[in-house]
Amino acid sequence: GAVVSQHPSWVICKSGTSVKIECRSLDFQATTMFWYRQFPKQSLMLMATSNEGSKATYEQGVEKDKFLINHASLTLSTLTVTSAHPEDSSFYICSARDGGTGVAEQYFGPGTRLTVT
Amino acid sequence: AQTVTQSQPEMSVQEAETVTLSCTYDTSESDYYLFWYKQPPSRQMILVIRQEAYKQQNATENRFSVNFQKAAKSFSLKISDSQLGDAAMYFCAYRSGNNDMRFGAGTRLTVKP
Numbered sequence: 001g002a003v004v005s006q007h008p009s010w011v012i013c014k015s016g017t018s019v020k021i022e023c024r025s026l027d028f029q030a031t032t033m034f035w036y037r038q039f040p041k042q043s044l045m046l047m048a049t050s051n052e053g054s055k056a057t058y059e060q061g062v063e064k065d066k067f068l069i070n071h072a073s074l075t076l077s078t079l080t081v082t083s084a085h086p087e088d089s090s091f092y093i094c095s096a097r098d099g100g101t102g103v104a105e106q107y108f109g110p111g112t113r114l115t116v117t
Numbered sequence: 118a119q120t121v122t123q124s125q126p127e128m129s130v131q132e133a134e135t136v137t138l139s140c141t142y143d144t145s146e147s148d149y150y151l152f153w154y155k156q157p158p159s160r161q162m163i164l165v166i167r168q169e170a171y172k173q174q175n176a177t178e179n180r181f182s183v184n185f186q187k188a189a190k191s192f193s194l195k196i197s198d199s200q201l202g203d204a205a206m207y208f209c210a211y212r213s214g215n216n217d218m219r220f221g222a223g224t225r226l227t228v229k230p
Contacts (some may be wrong), residue, residue: 035218038160043208043220059218091160095218106218108154 002028004096006109021079021112023094029074031099038091084116123209123221130199138224139192140209152190153209204228
């Protein structure tokens, strides 16, 4: 099956610094990628949708200047949390859609745990 | 806006027994997809089963089957012959066309040996 990787799987950073999370589709071209945020014991909340070569579309309430998303190629999207604060600590999950299939299957990465101290 | 509701925060089942997880959704679309995902402690999202709204036949995948009631906007998941490895969070999800996927709040399933 299709594989989506995320790097790093766990990152700890100091308050005020920025951290970048990478999401890669390993064996398919991802025309669309999604970034979700999941707090403990809660569901996945969509943060933004990005299409290759276009600006990301952010969900209401998500600060686009704080969560920078770049989808520069059909296999790579990055999420940069700028000036991170402890309240940004969460589990971030990316998902990639395979534009080559009729149903446009969507595959999930293993997630990245961000801890801001 | 589309919403997905899972009314059971927690469910428990005895090993080898059958359990049904409930999900309802709200939409004005006629063409959409419904999904059940499993999230084990590793937190990797695993697709359990998918249903296309235009299909009347309920989807099945081995021990997993759904009861899709389009008019009632209901999409329940039945797990037969429950196994210890089935213990996880289960999320019901909705997607309209090529739009984004929306998730329910989740149901934590415990399997008792």
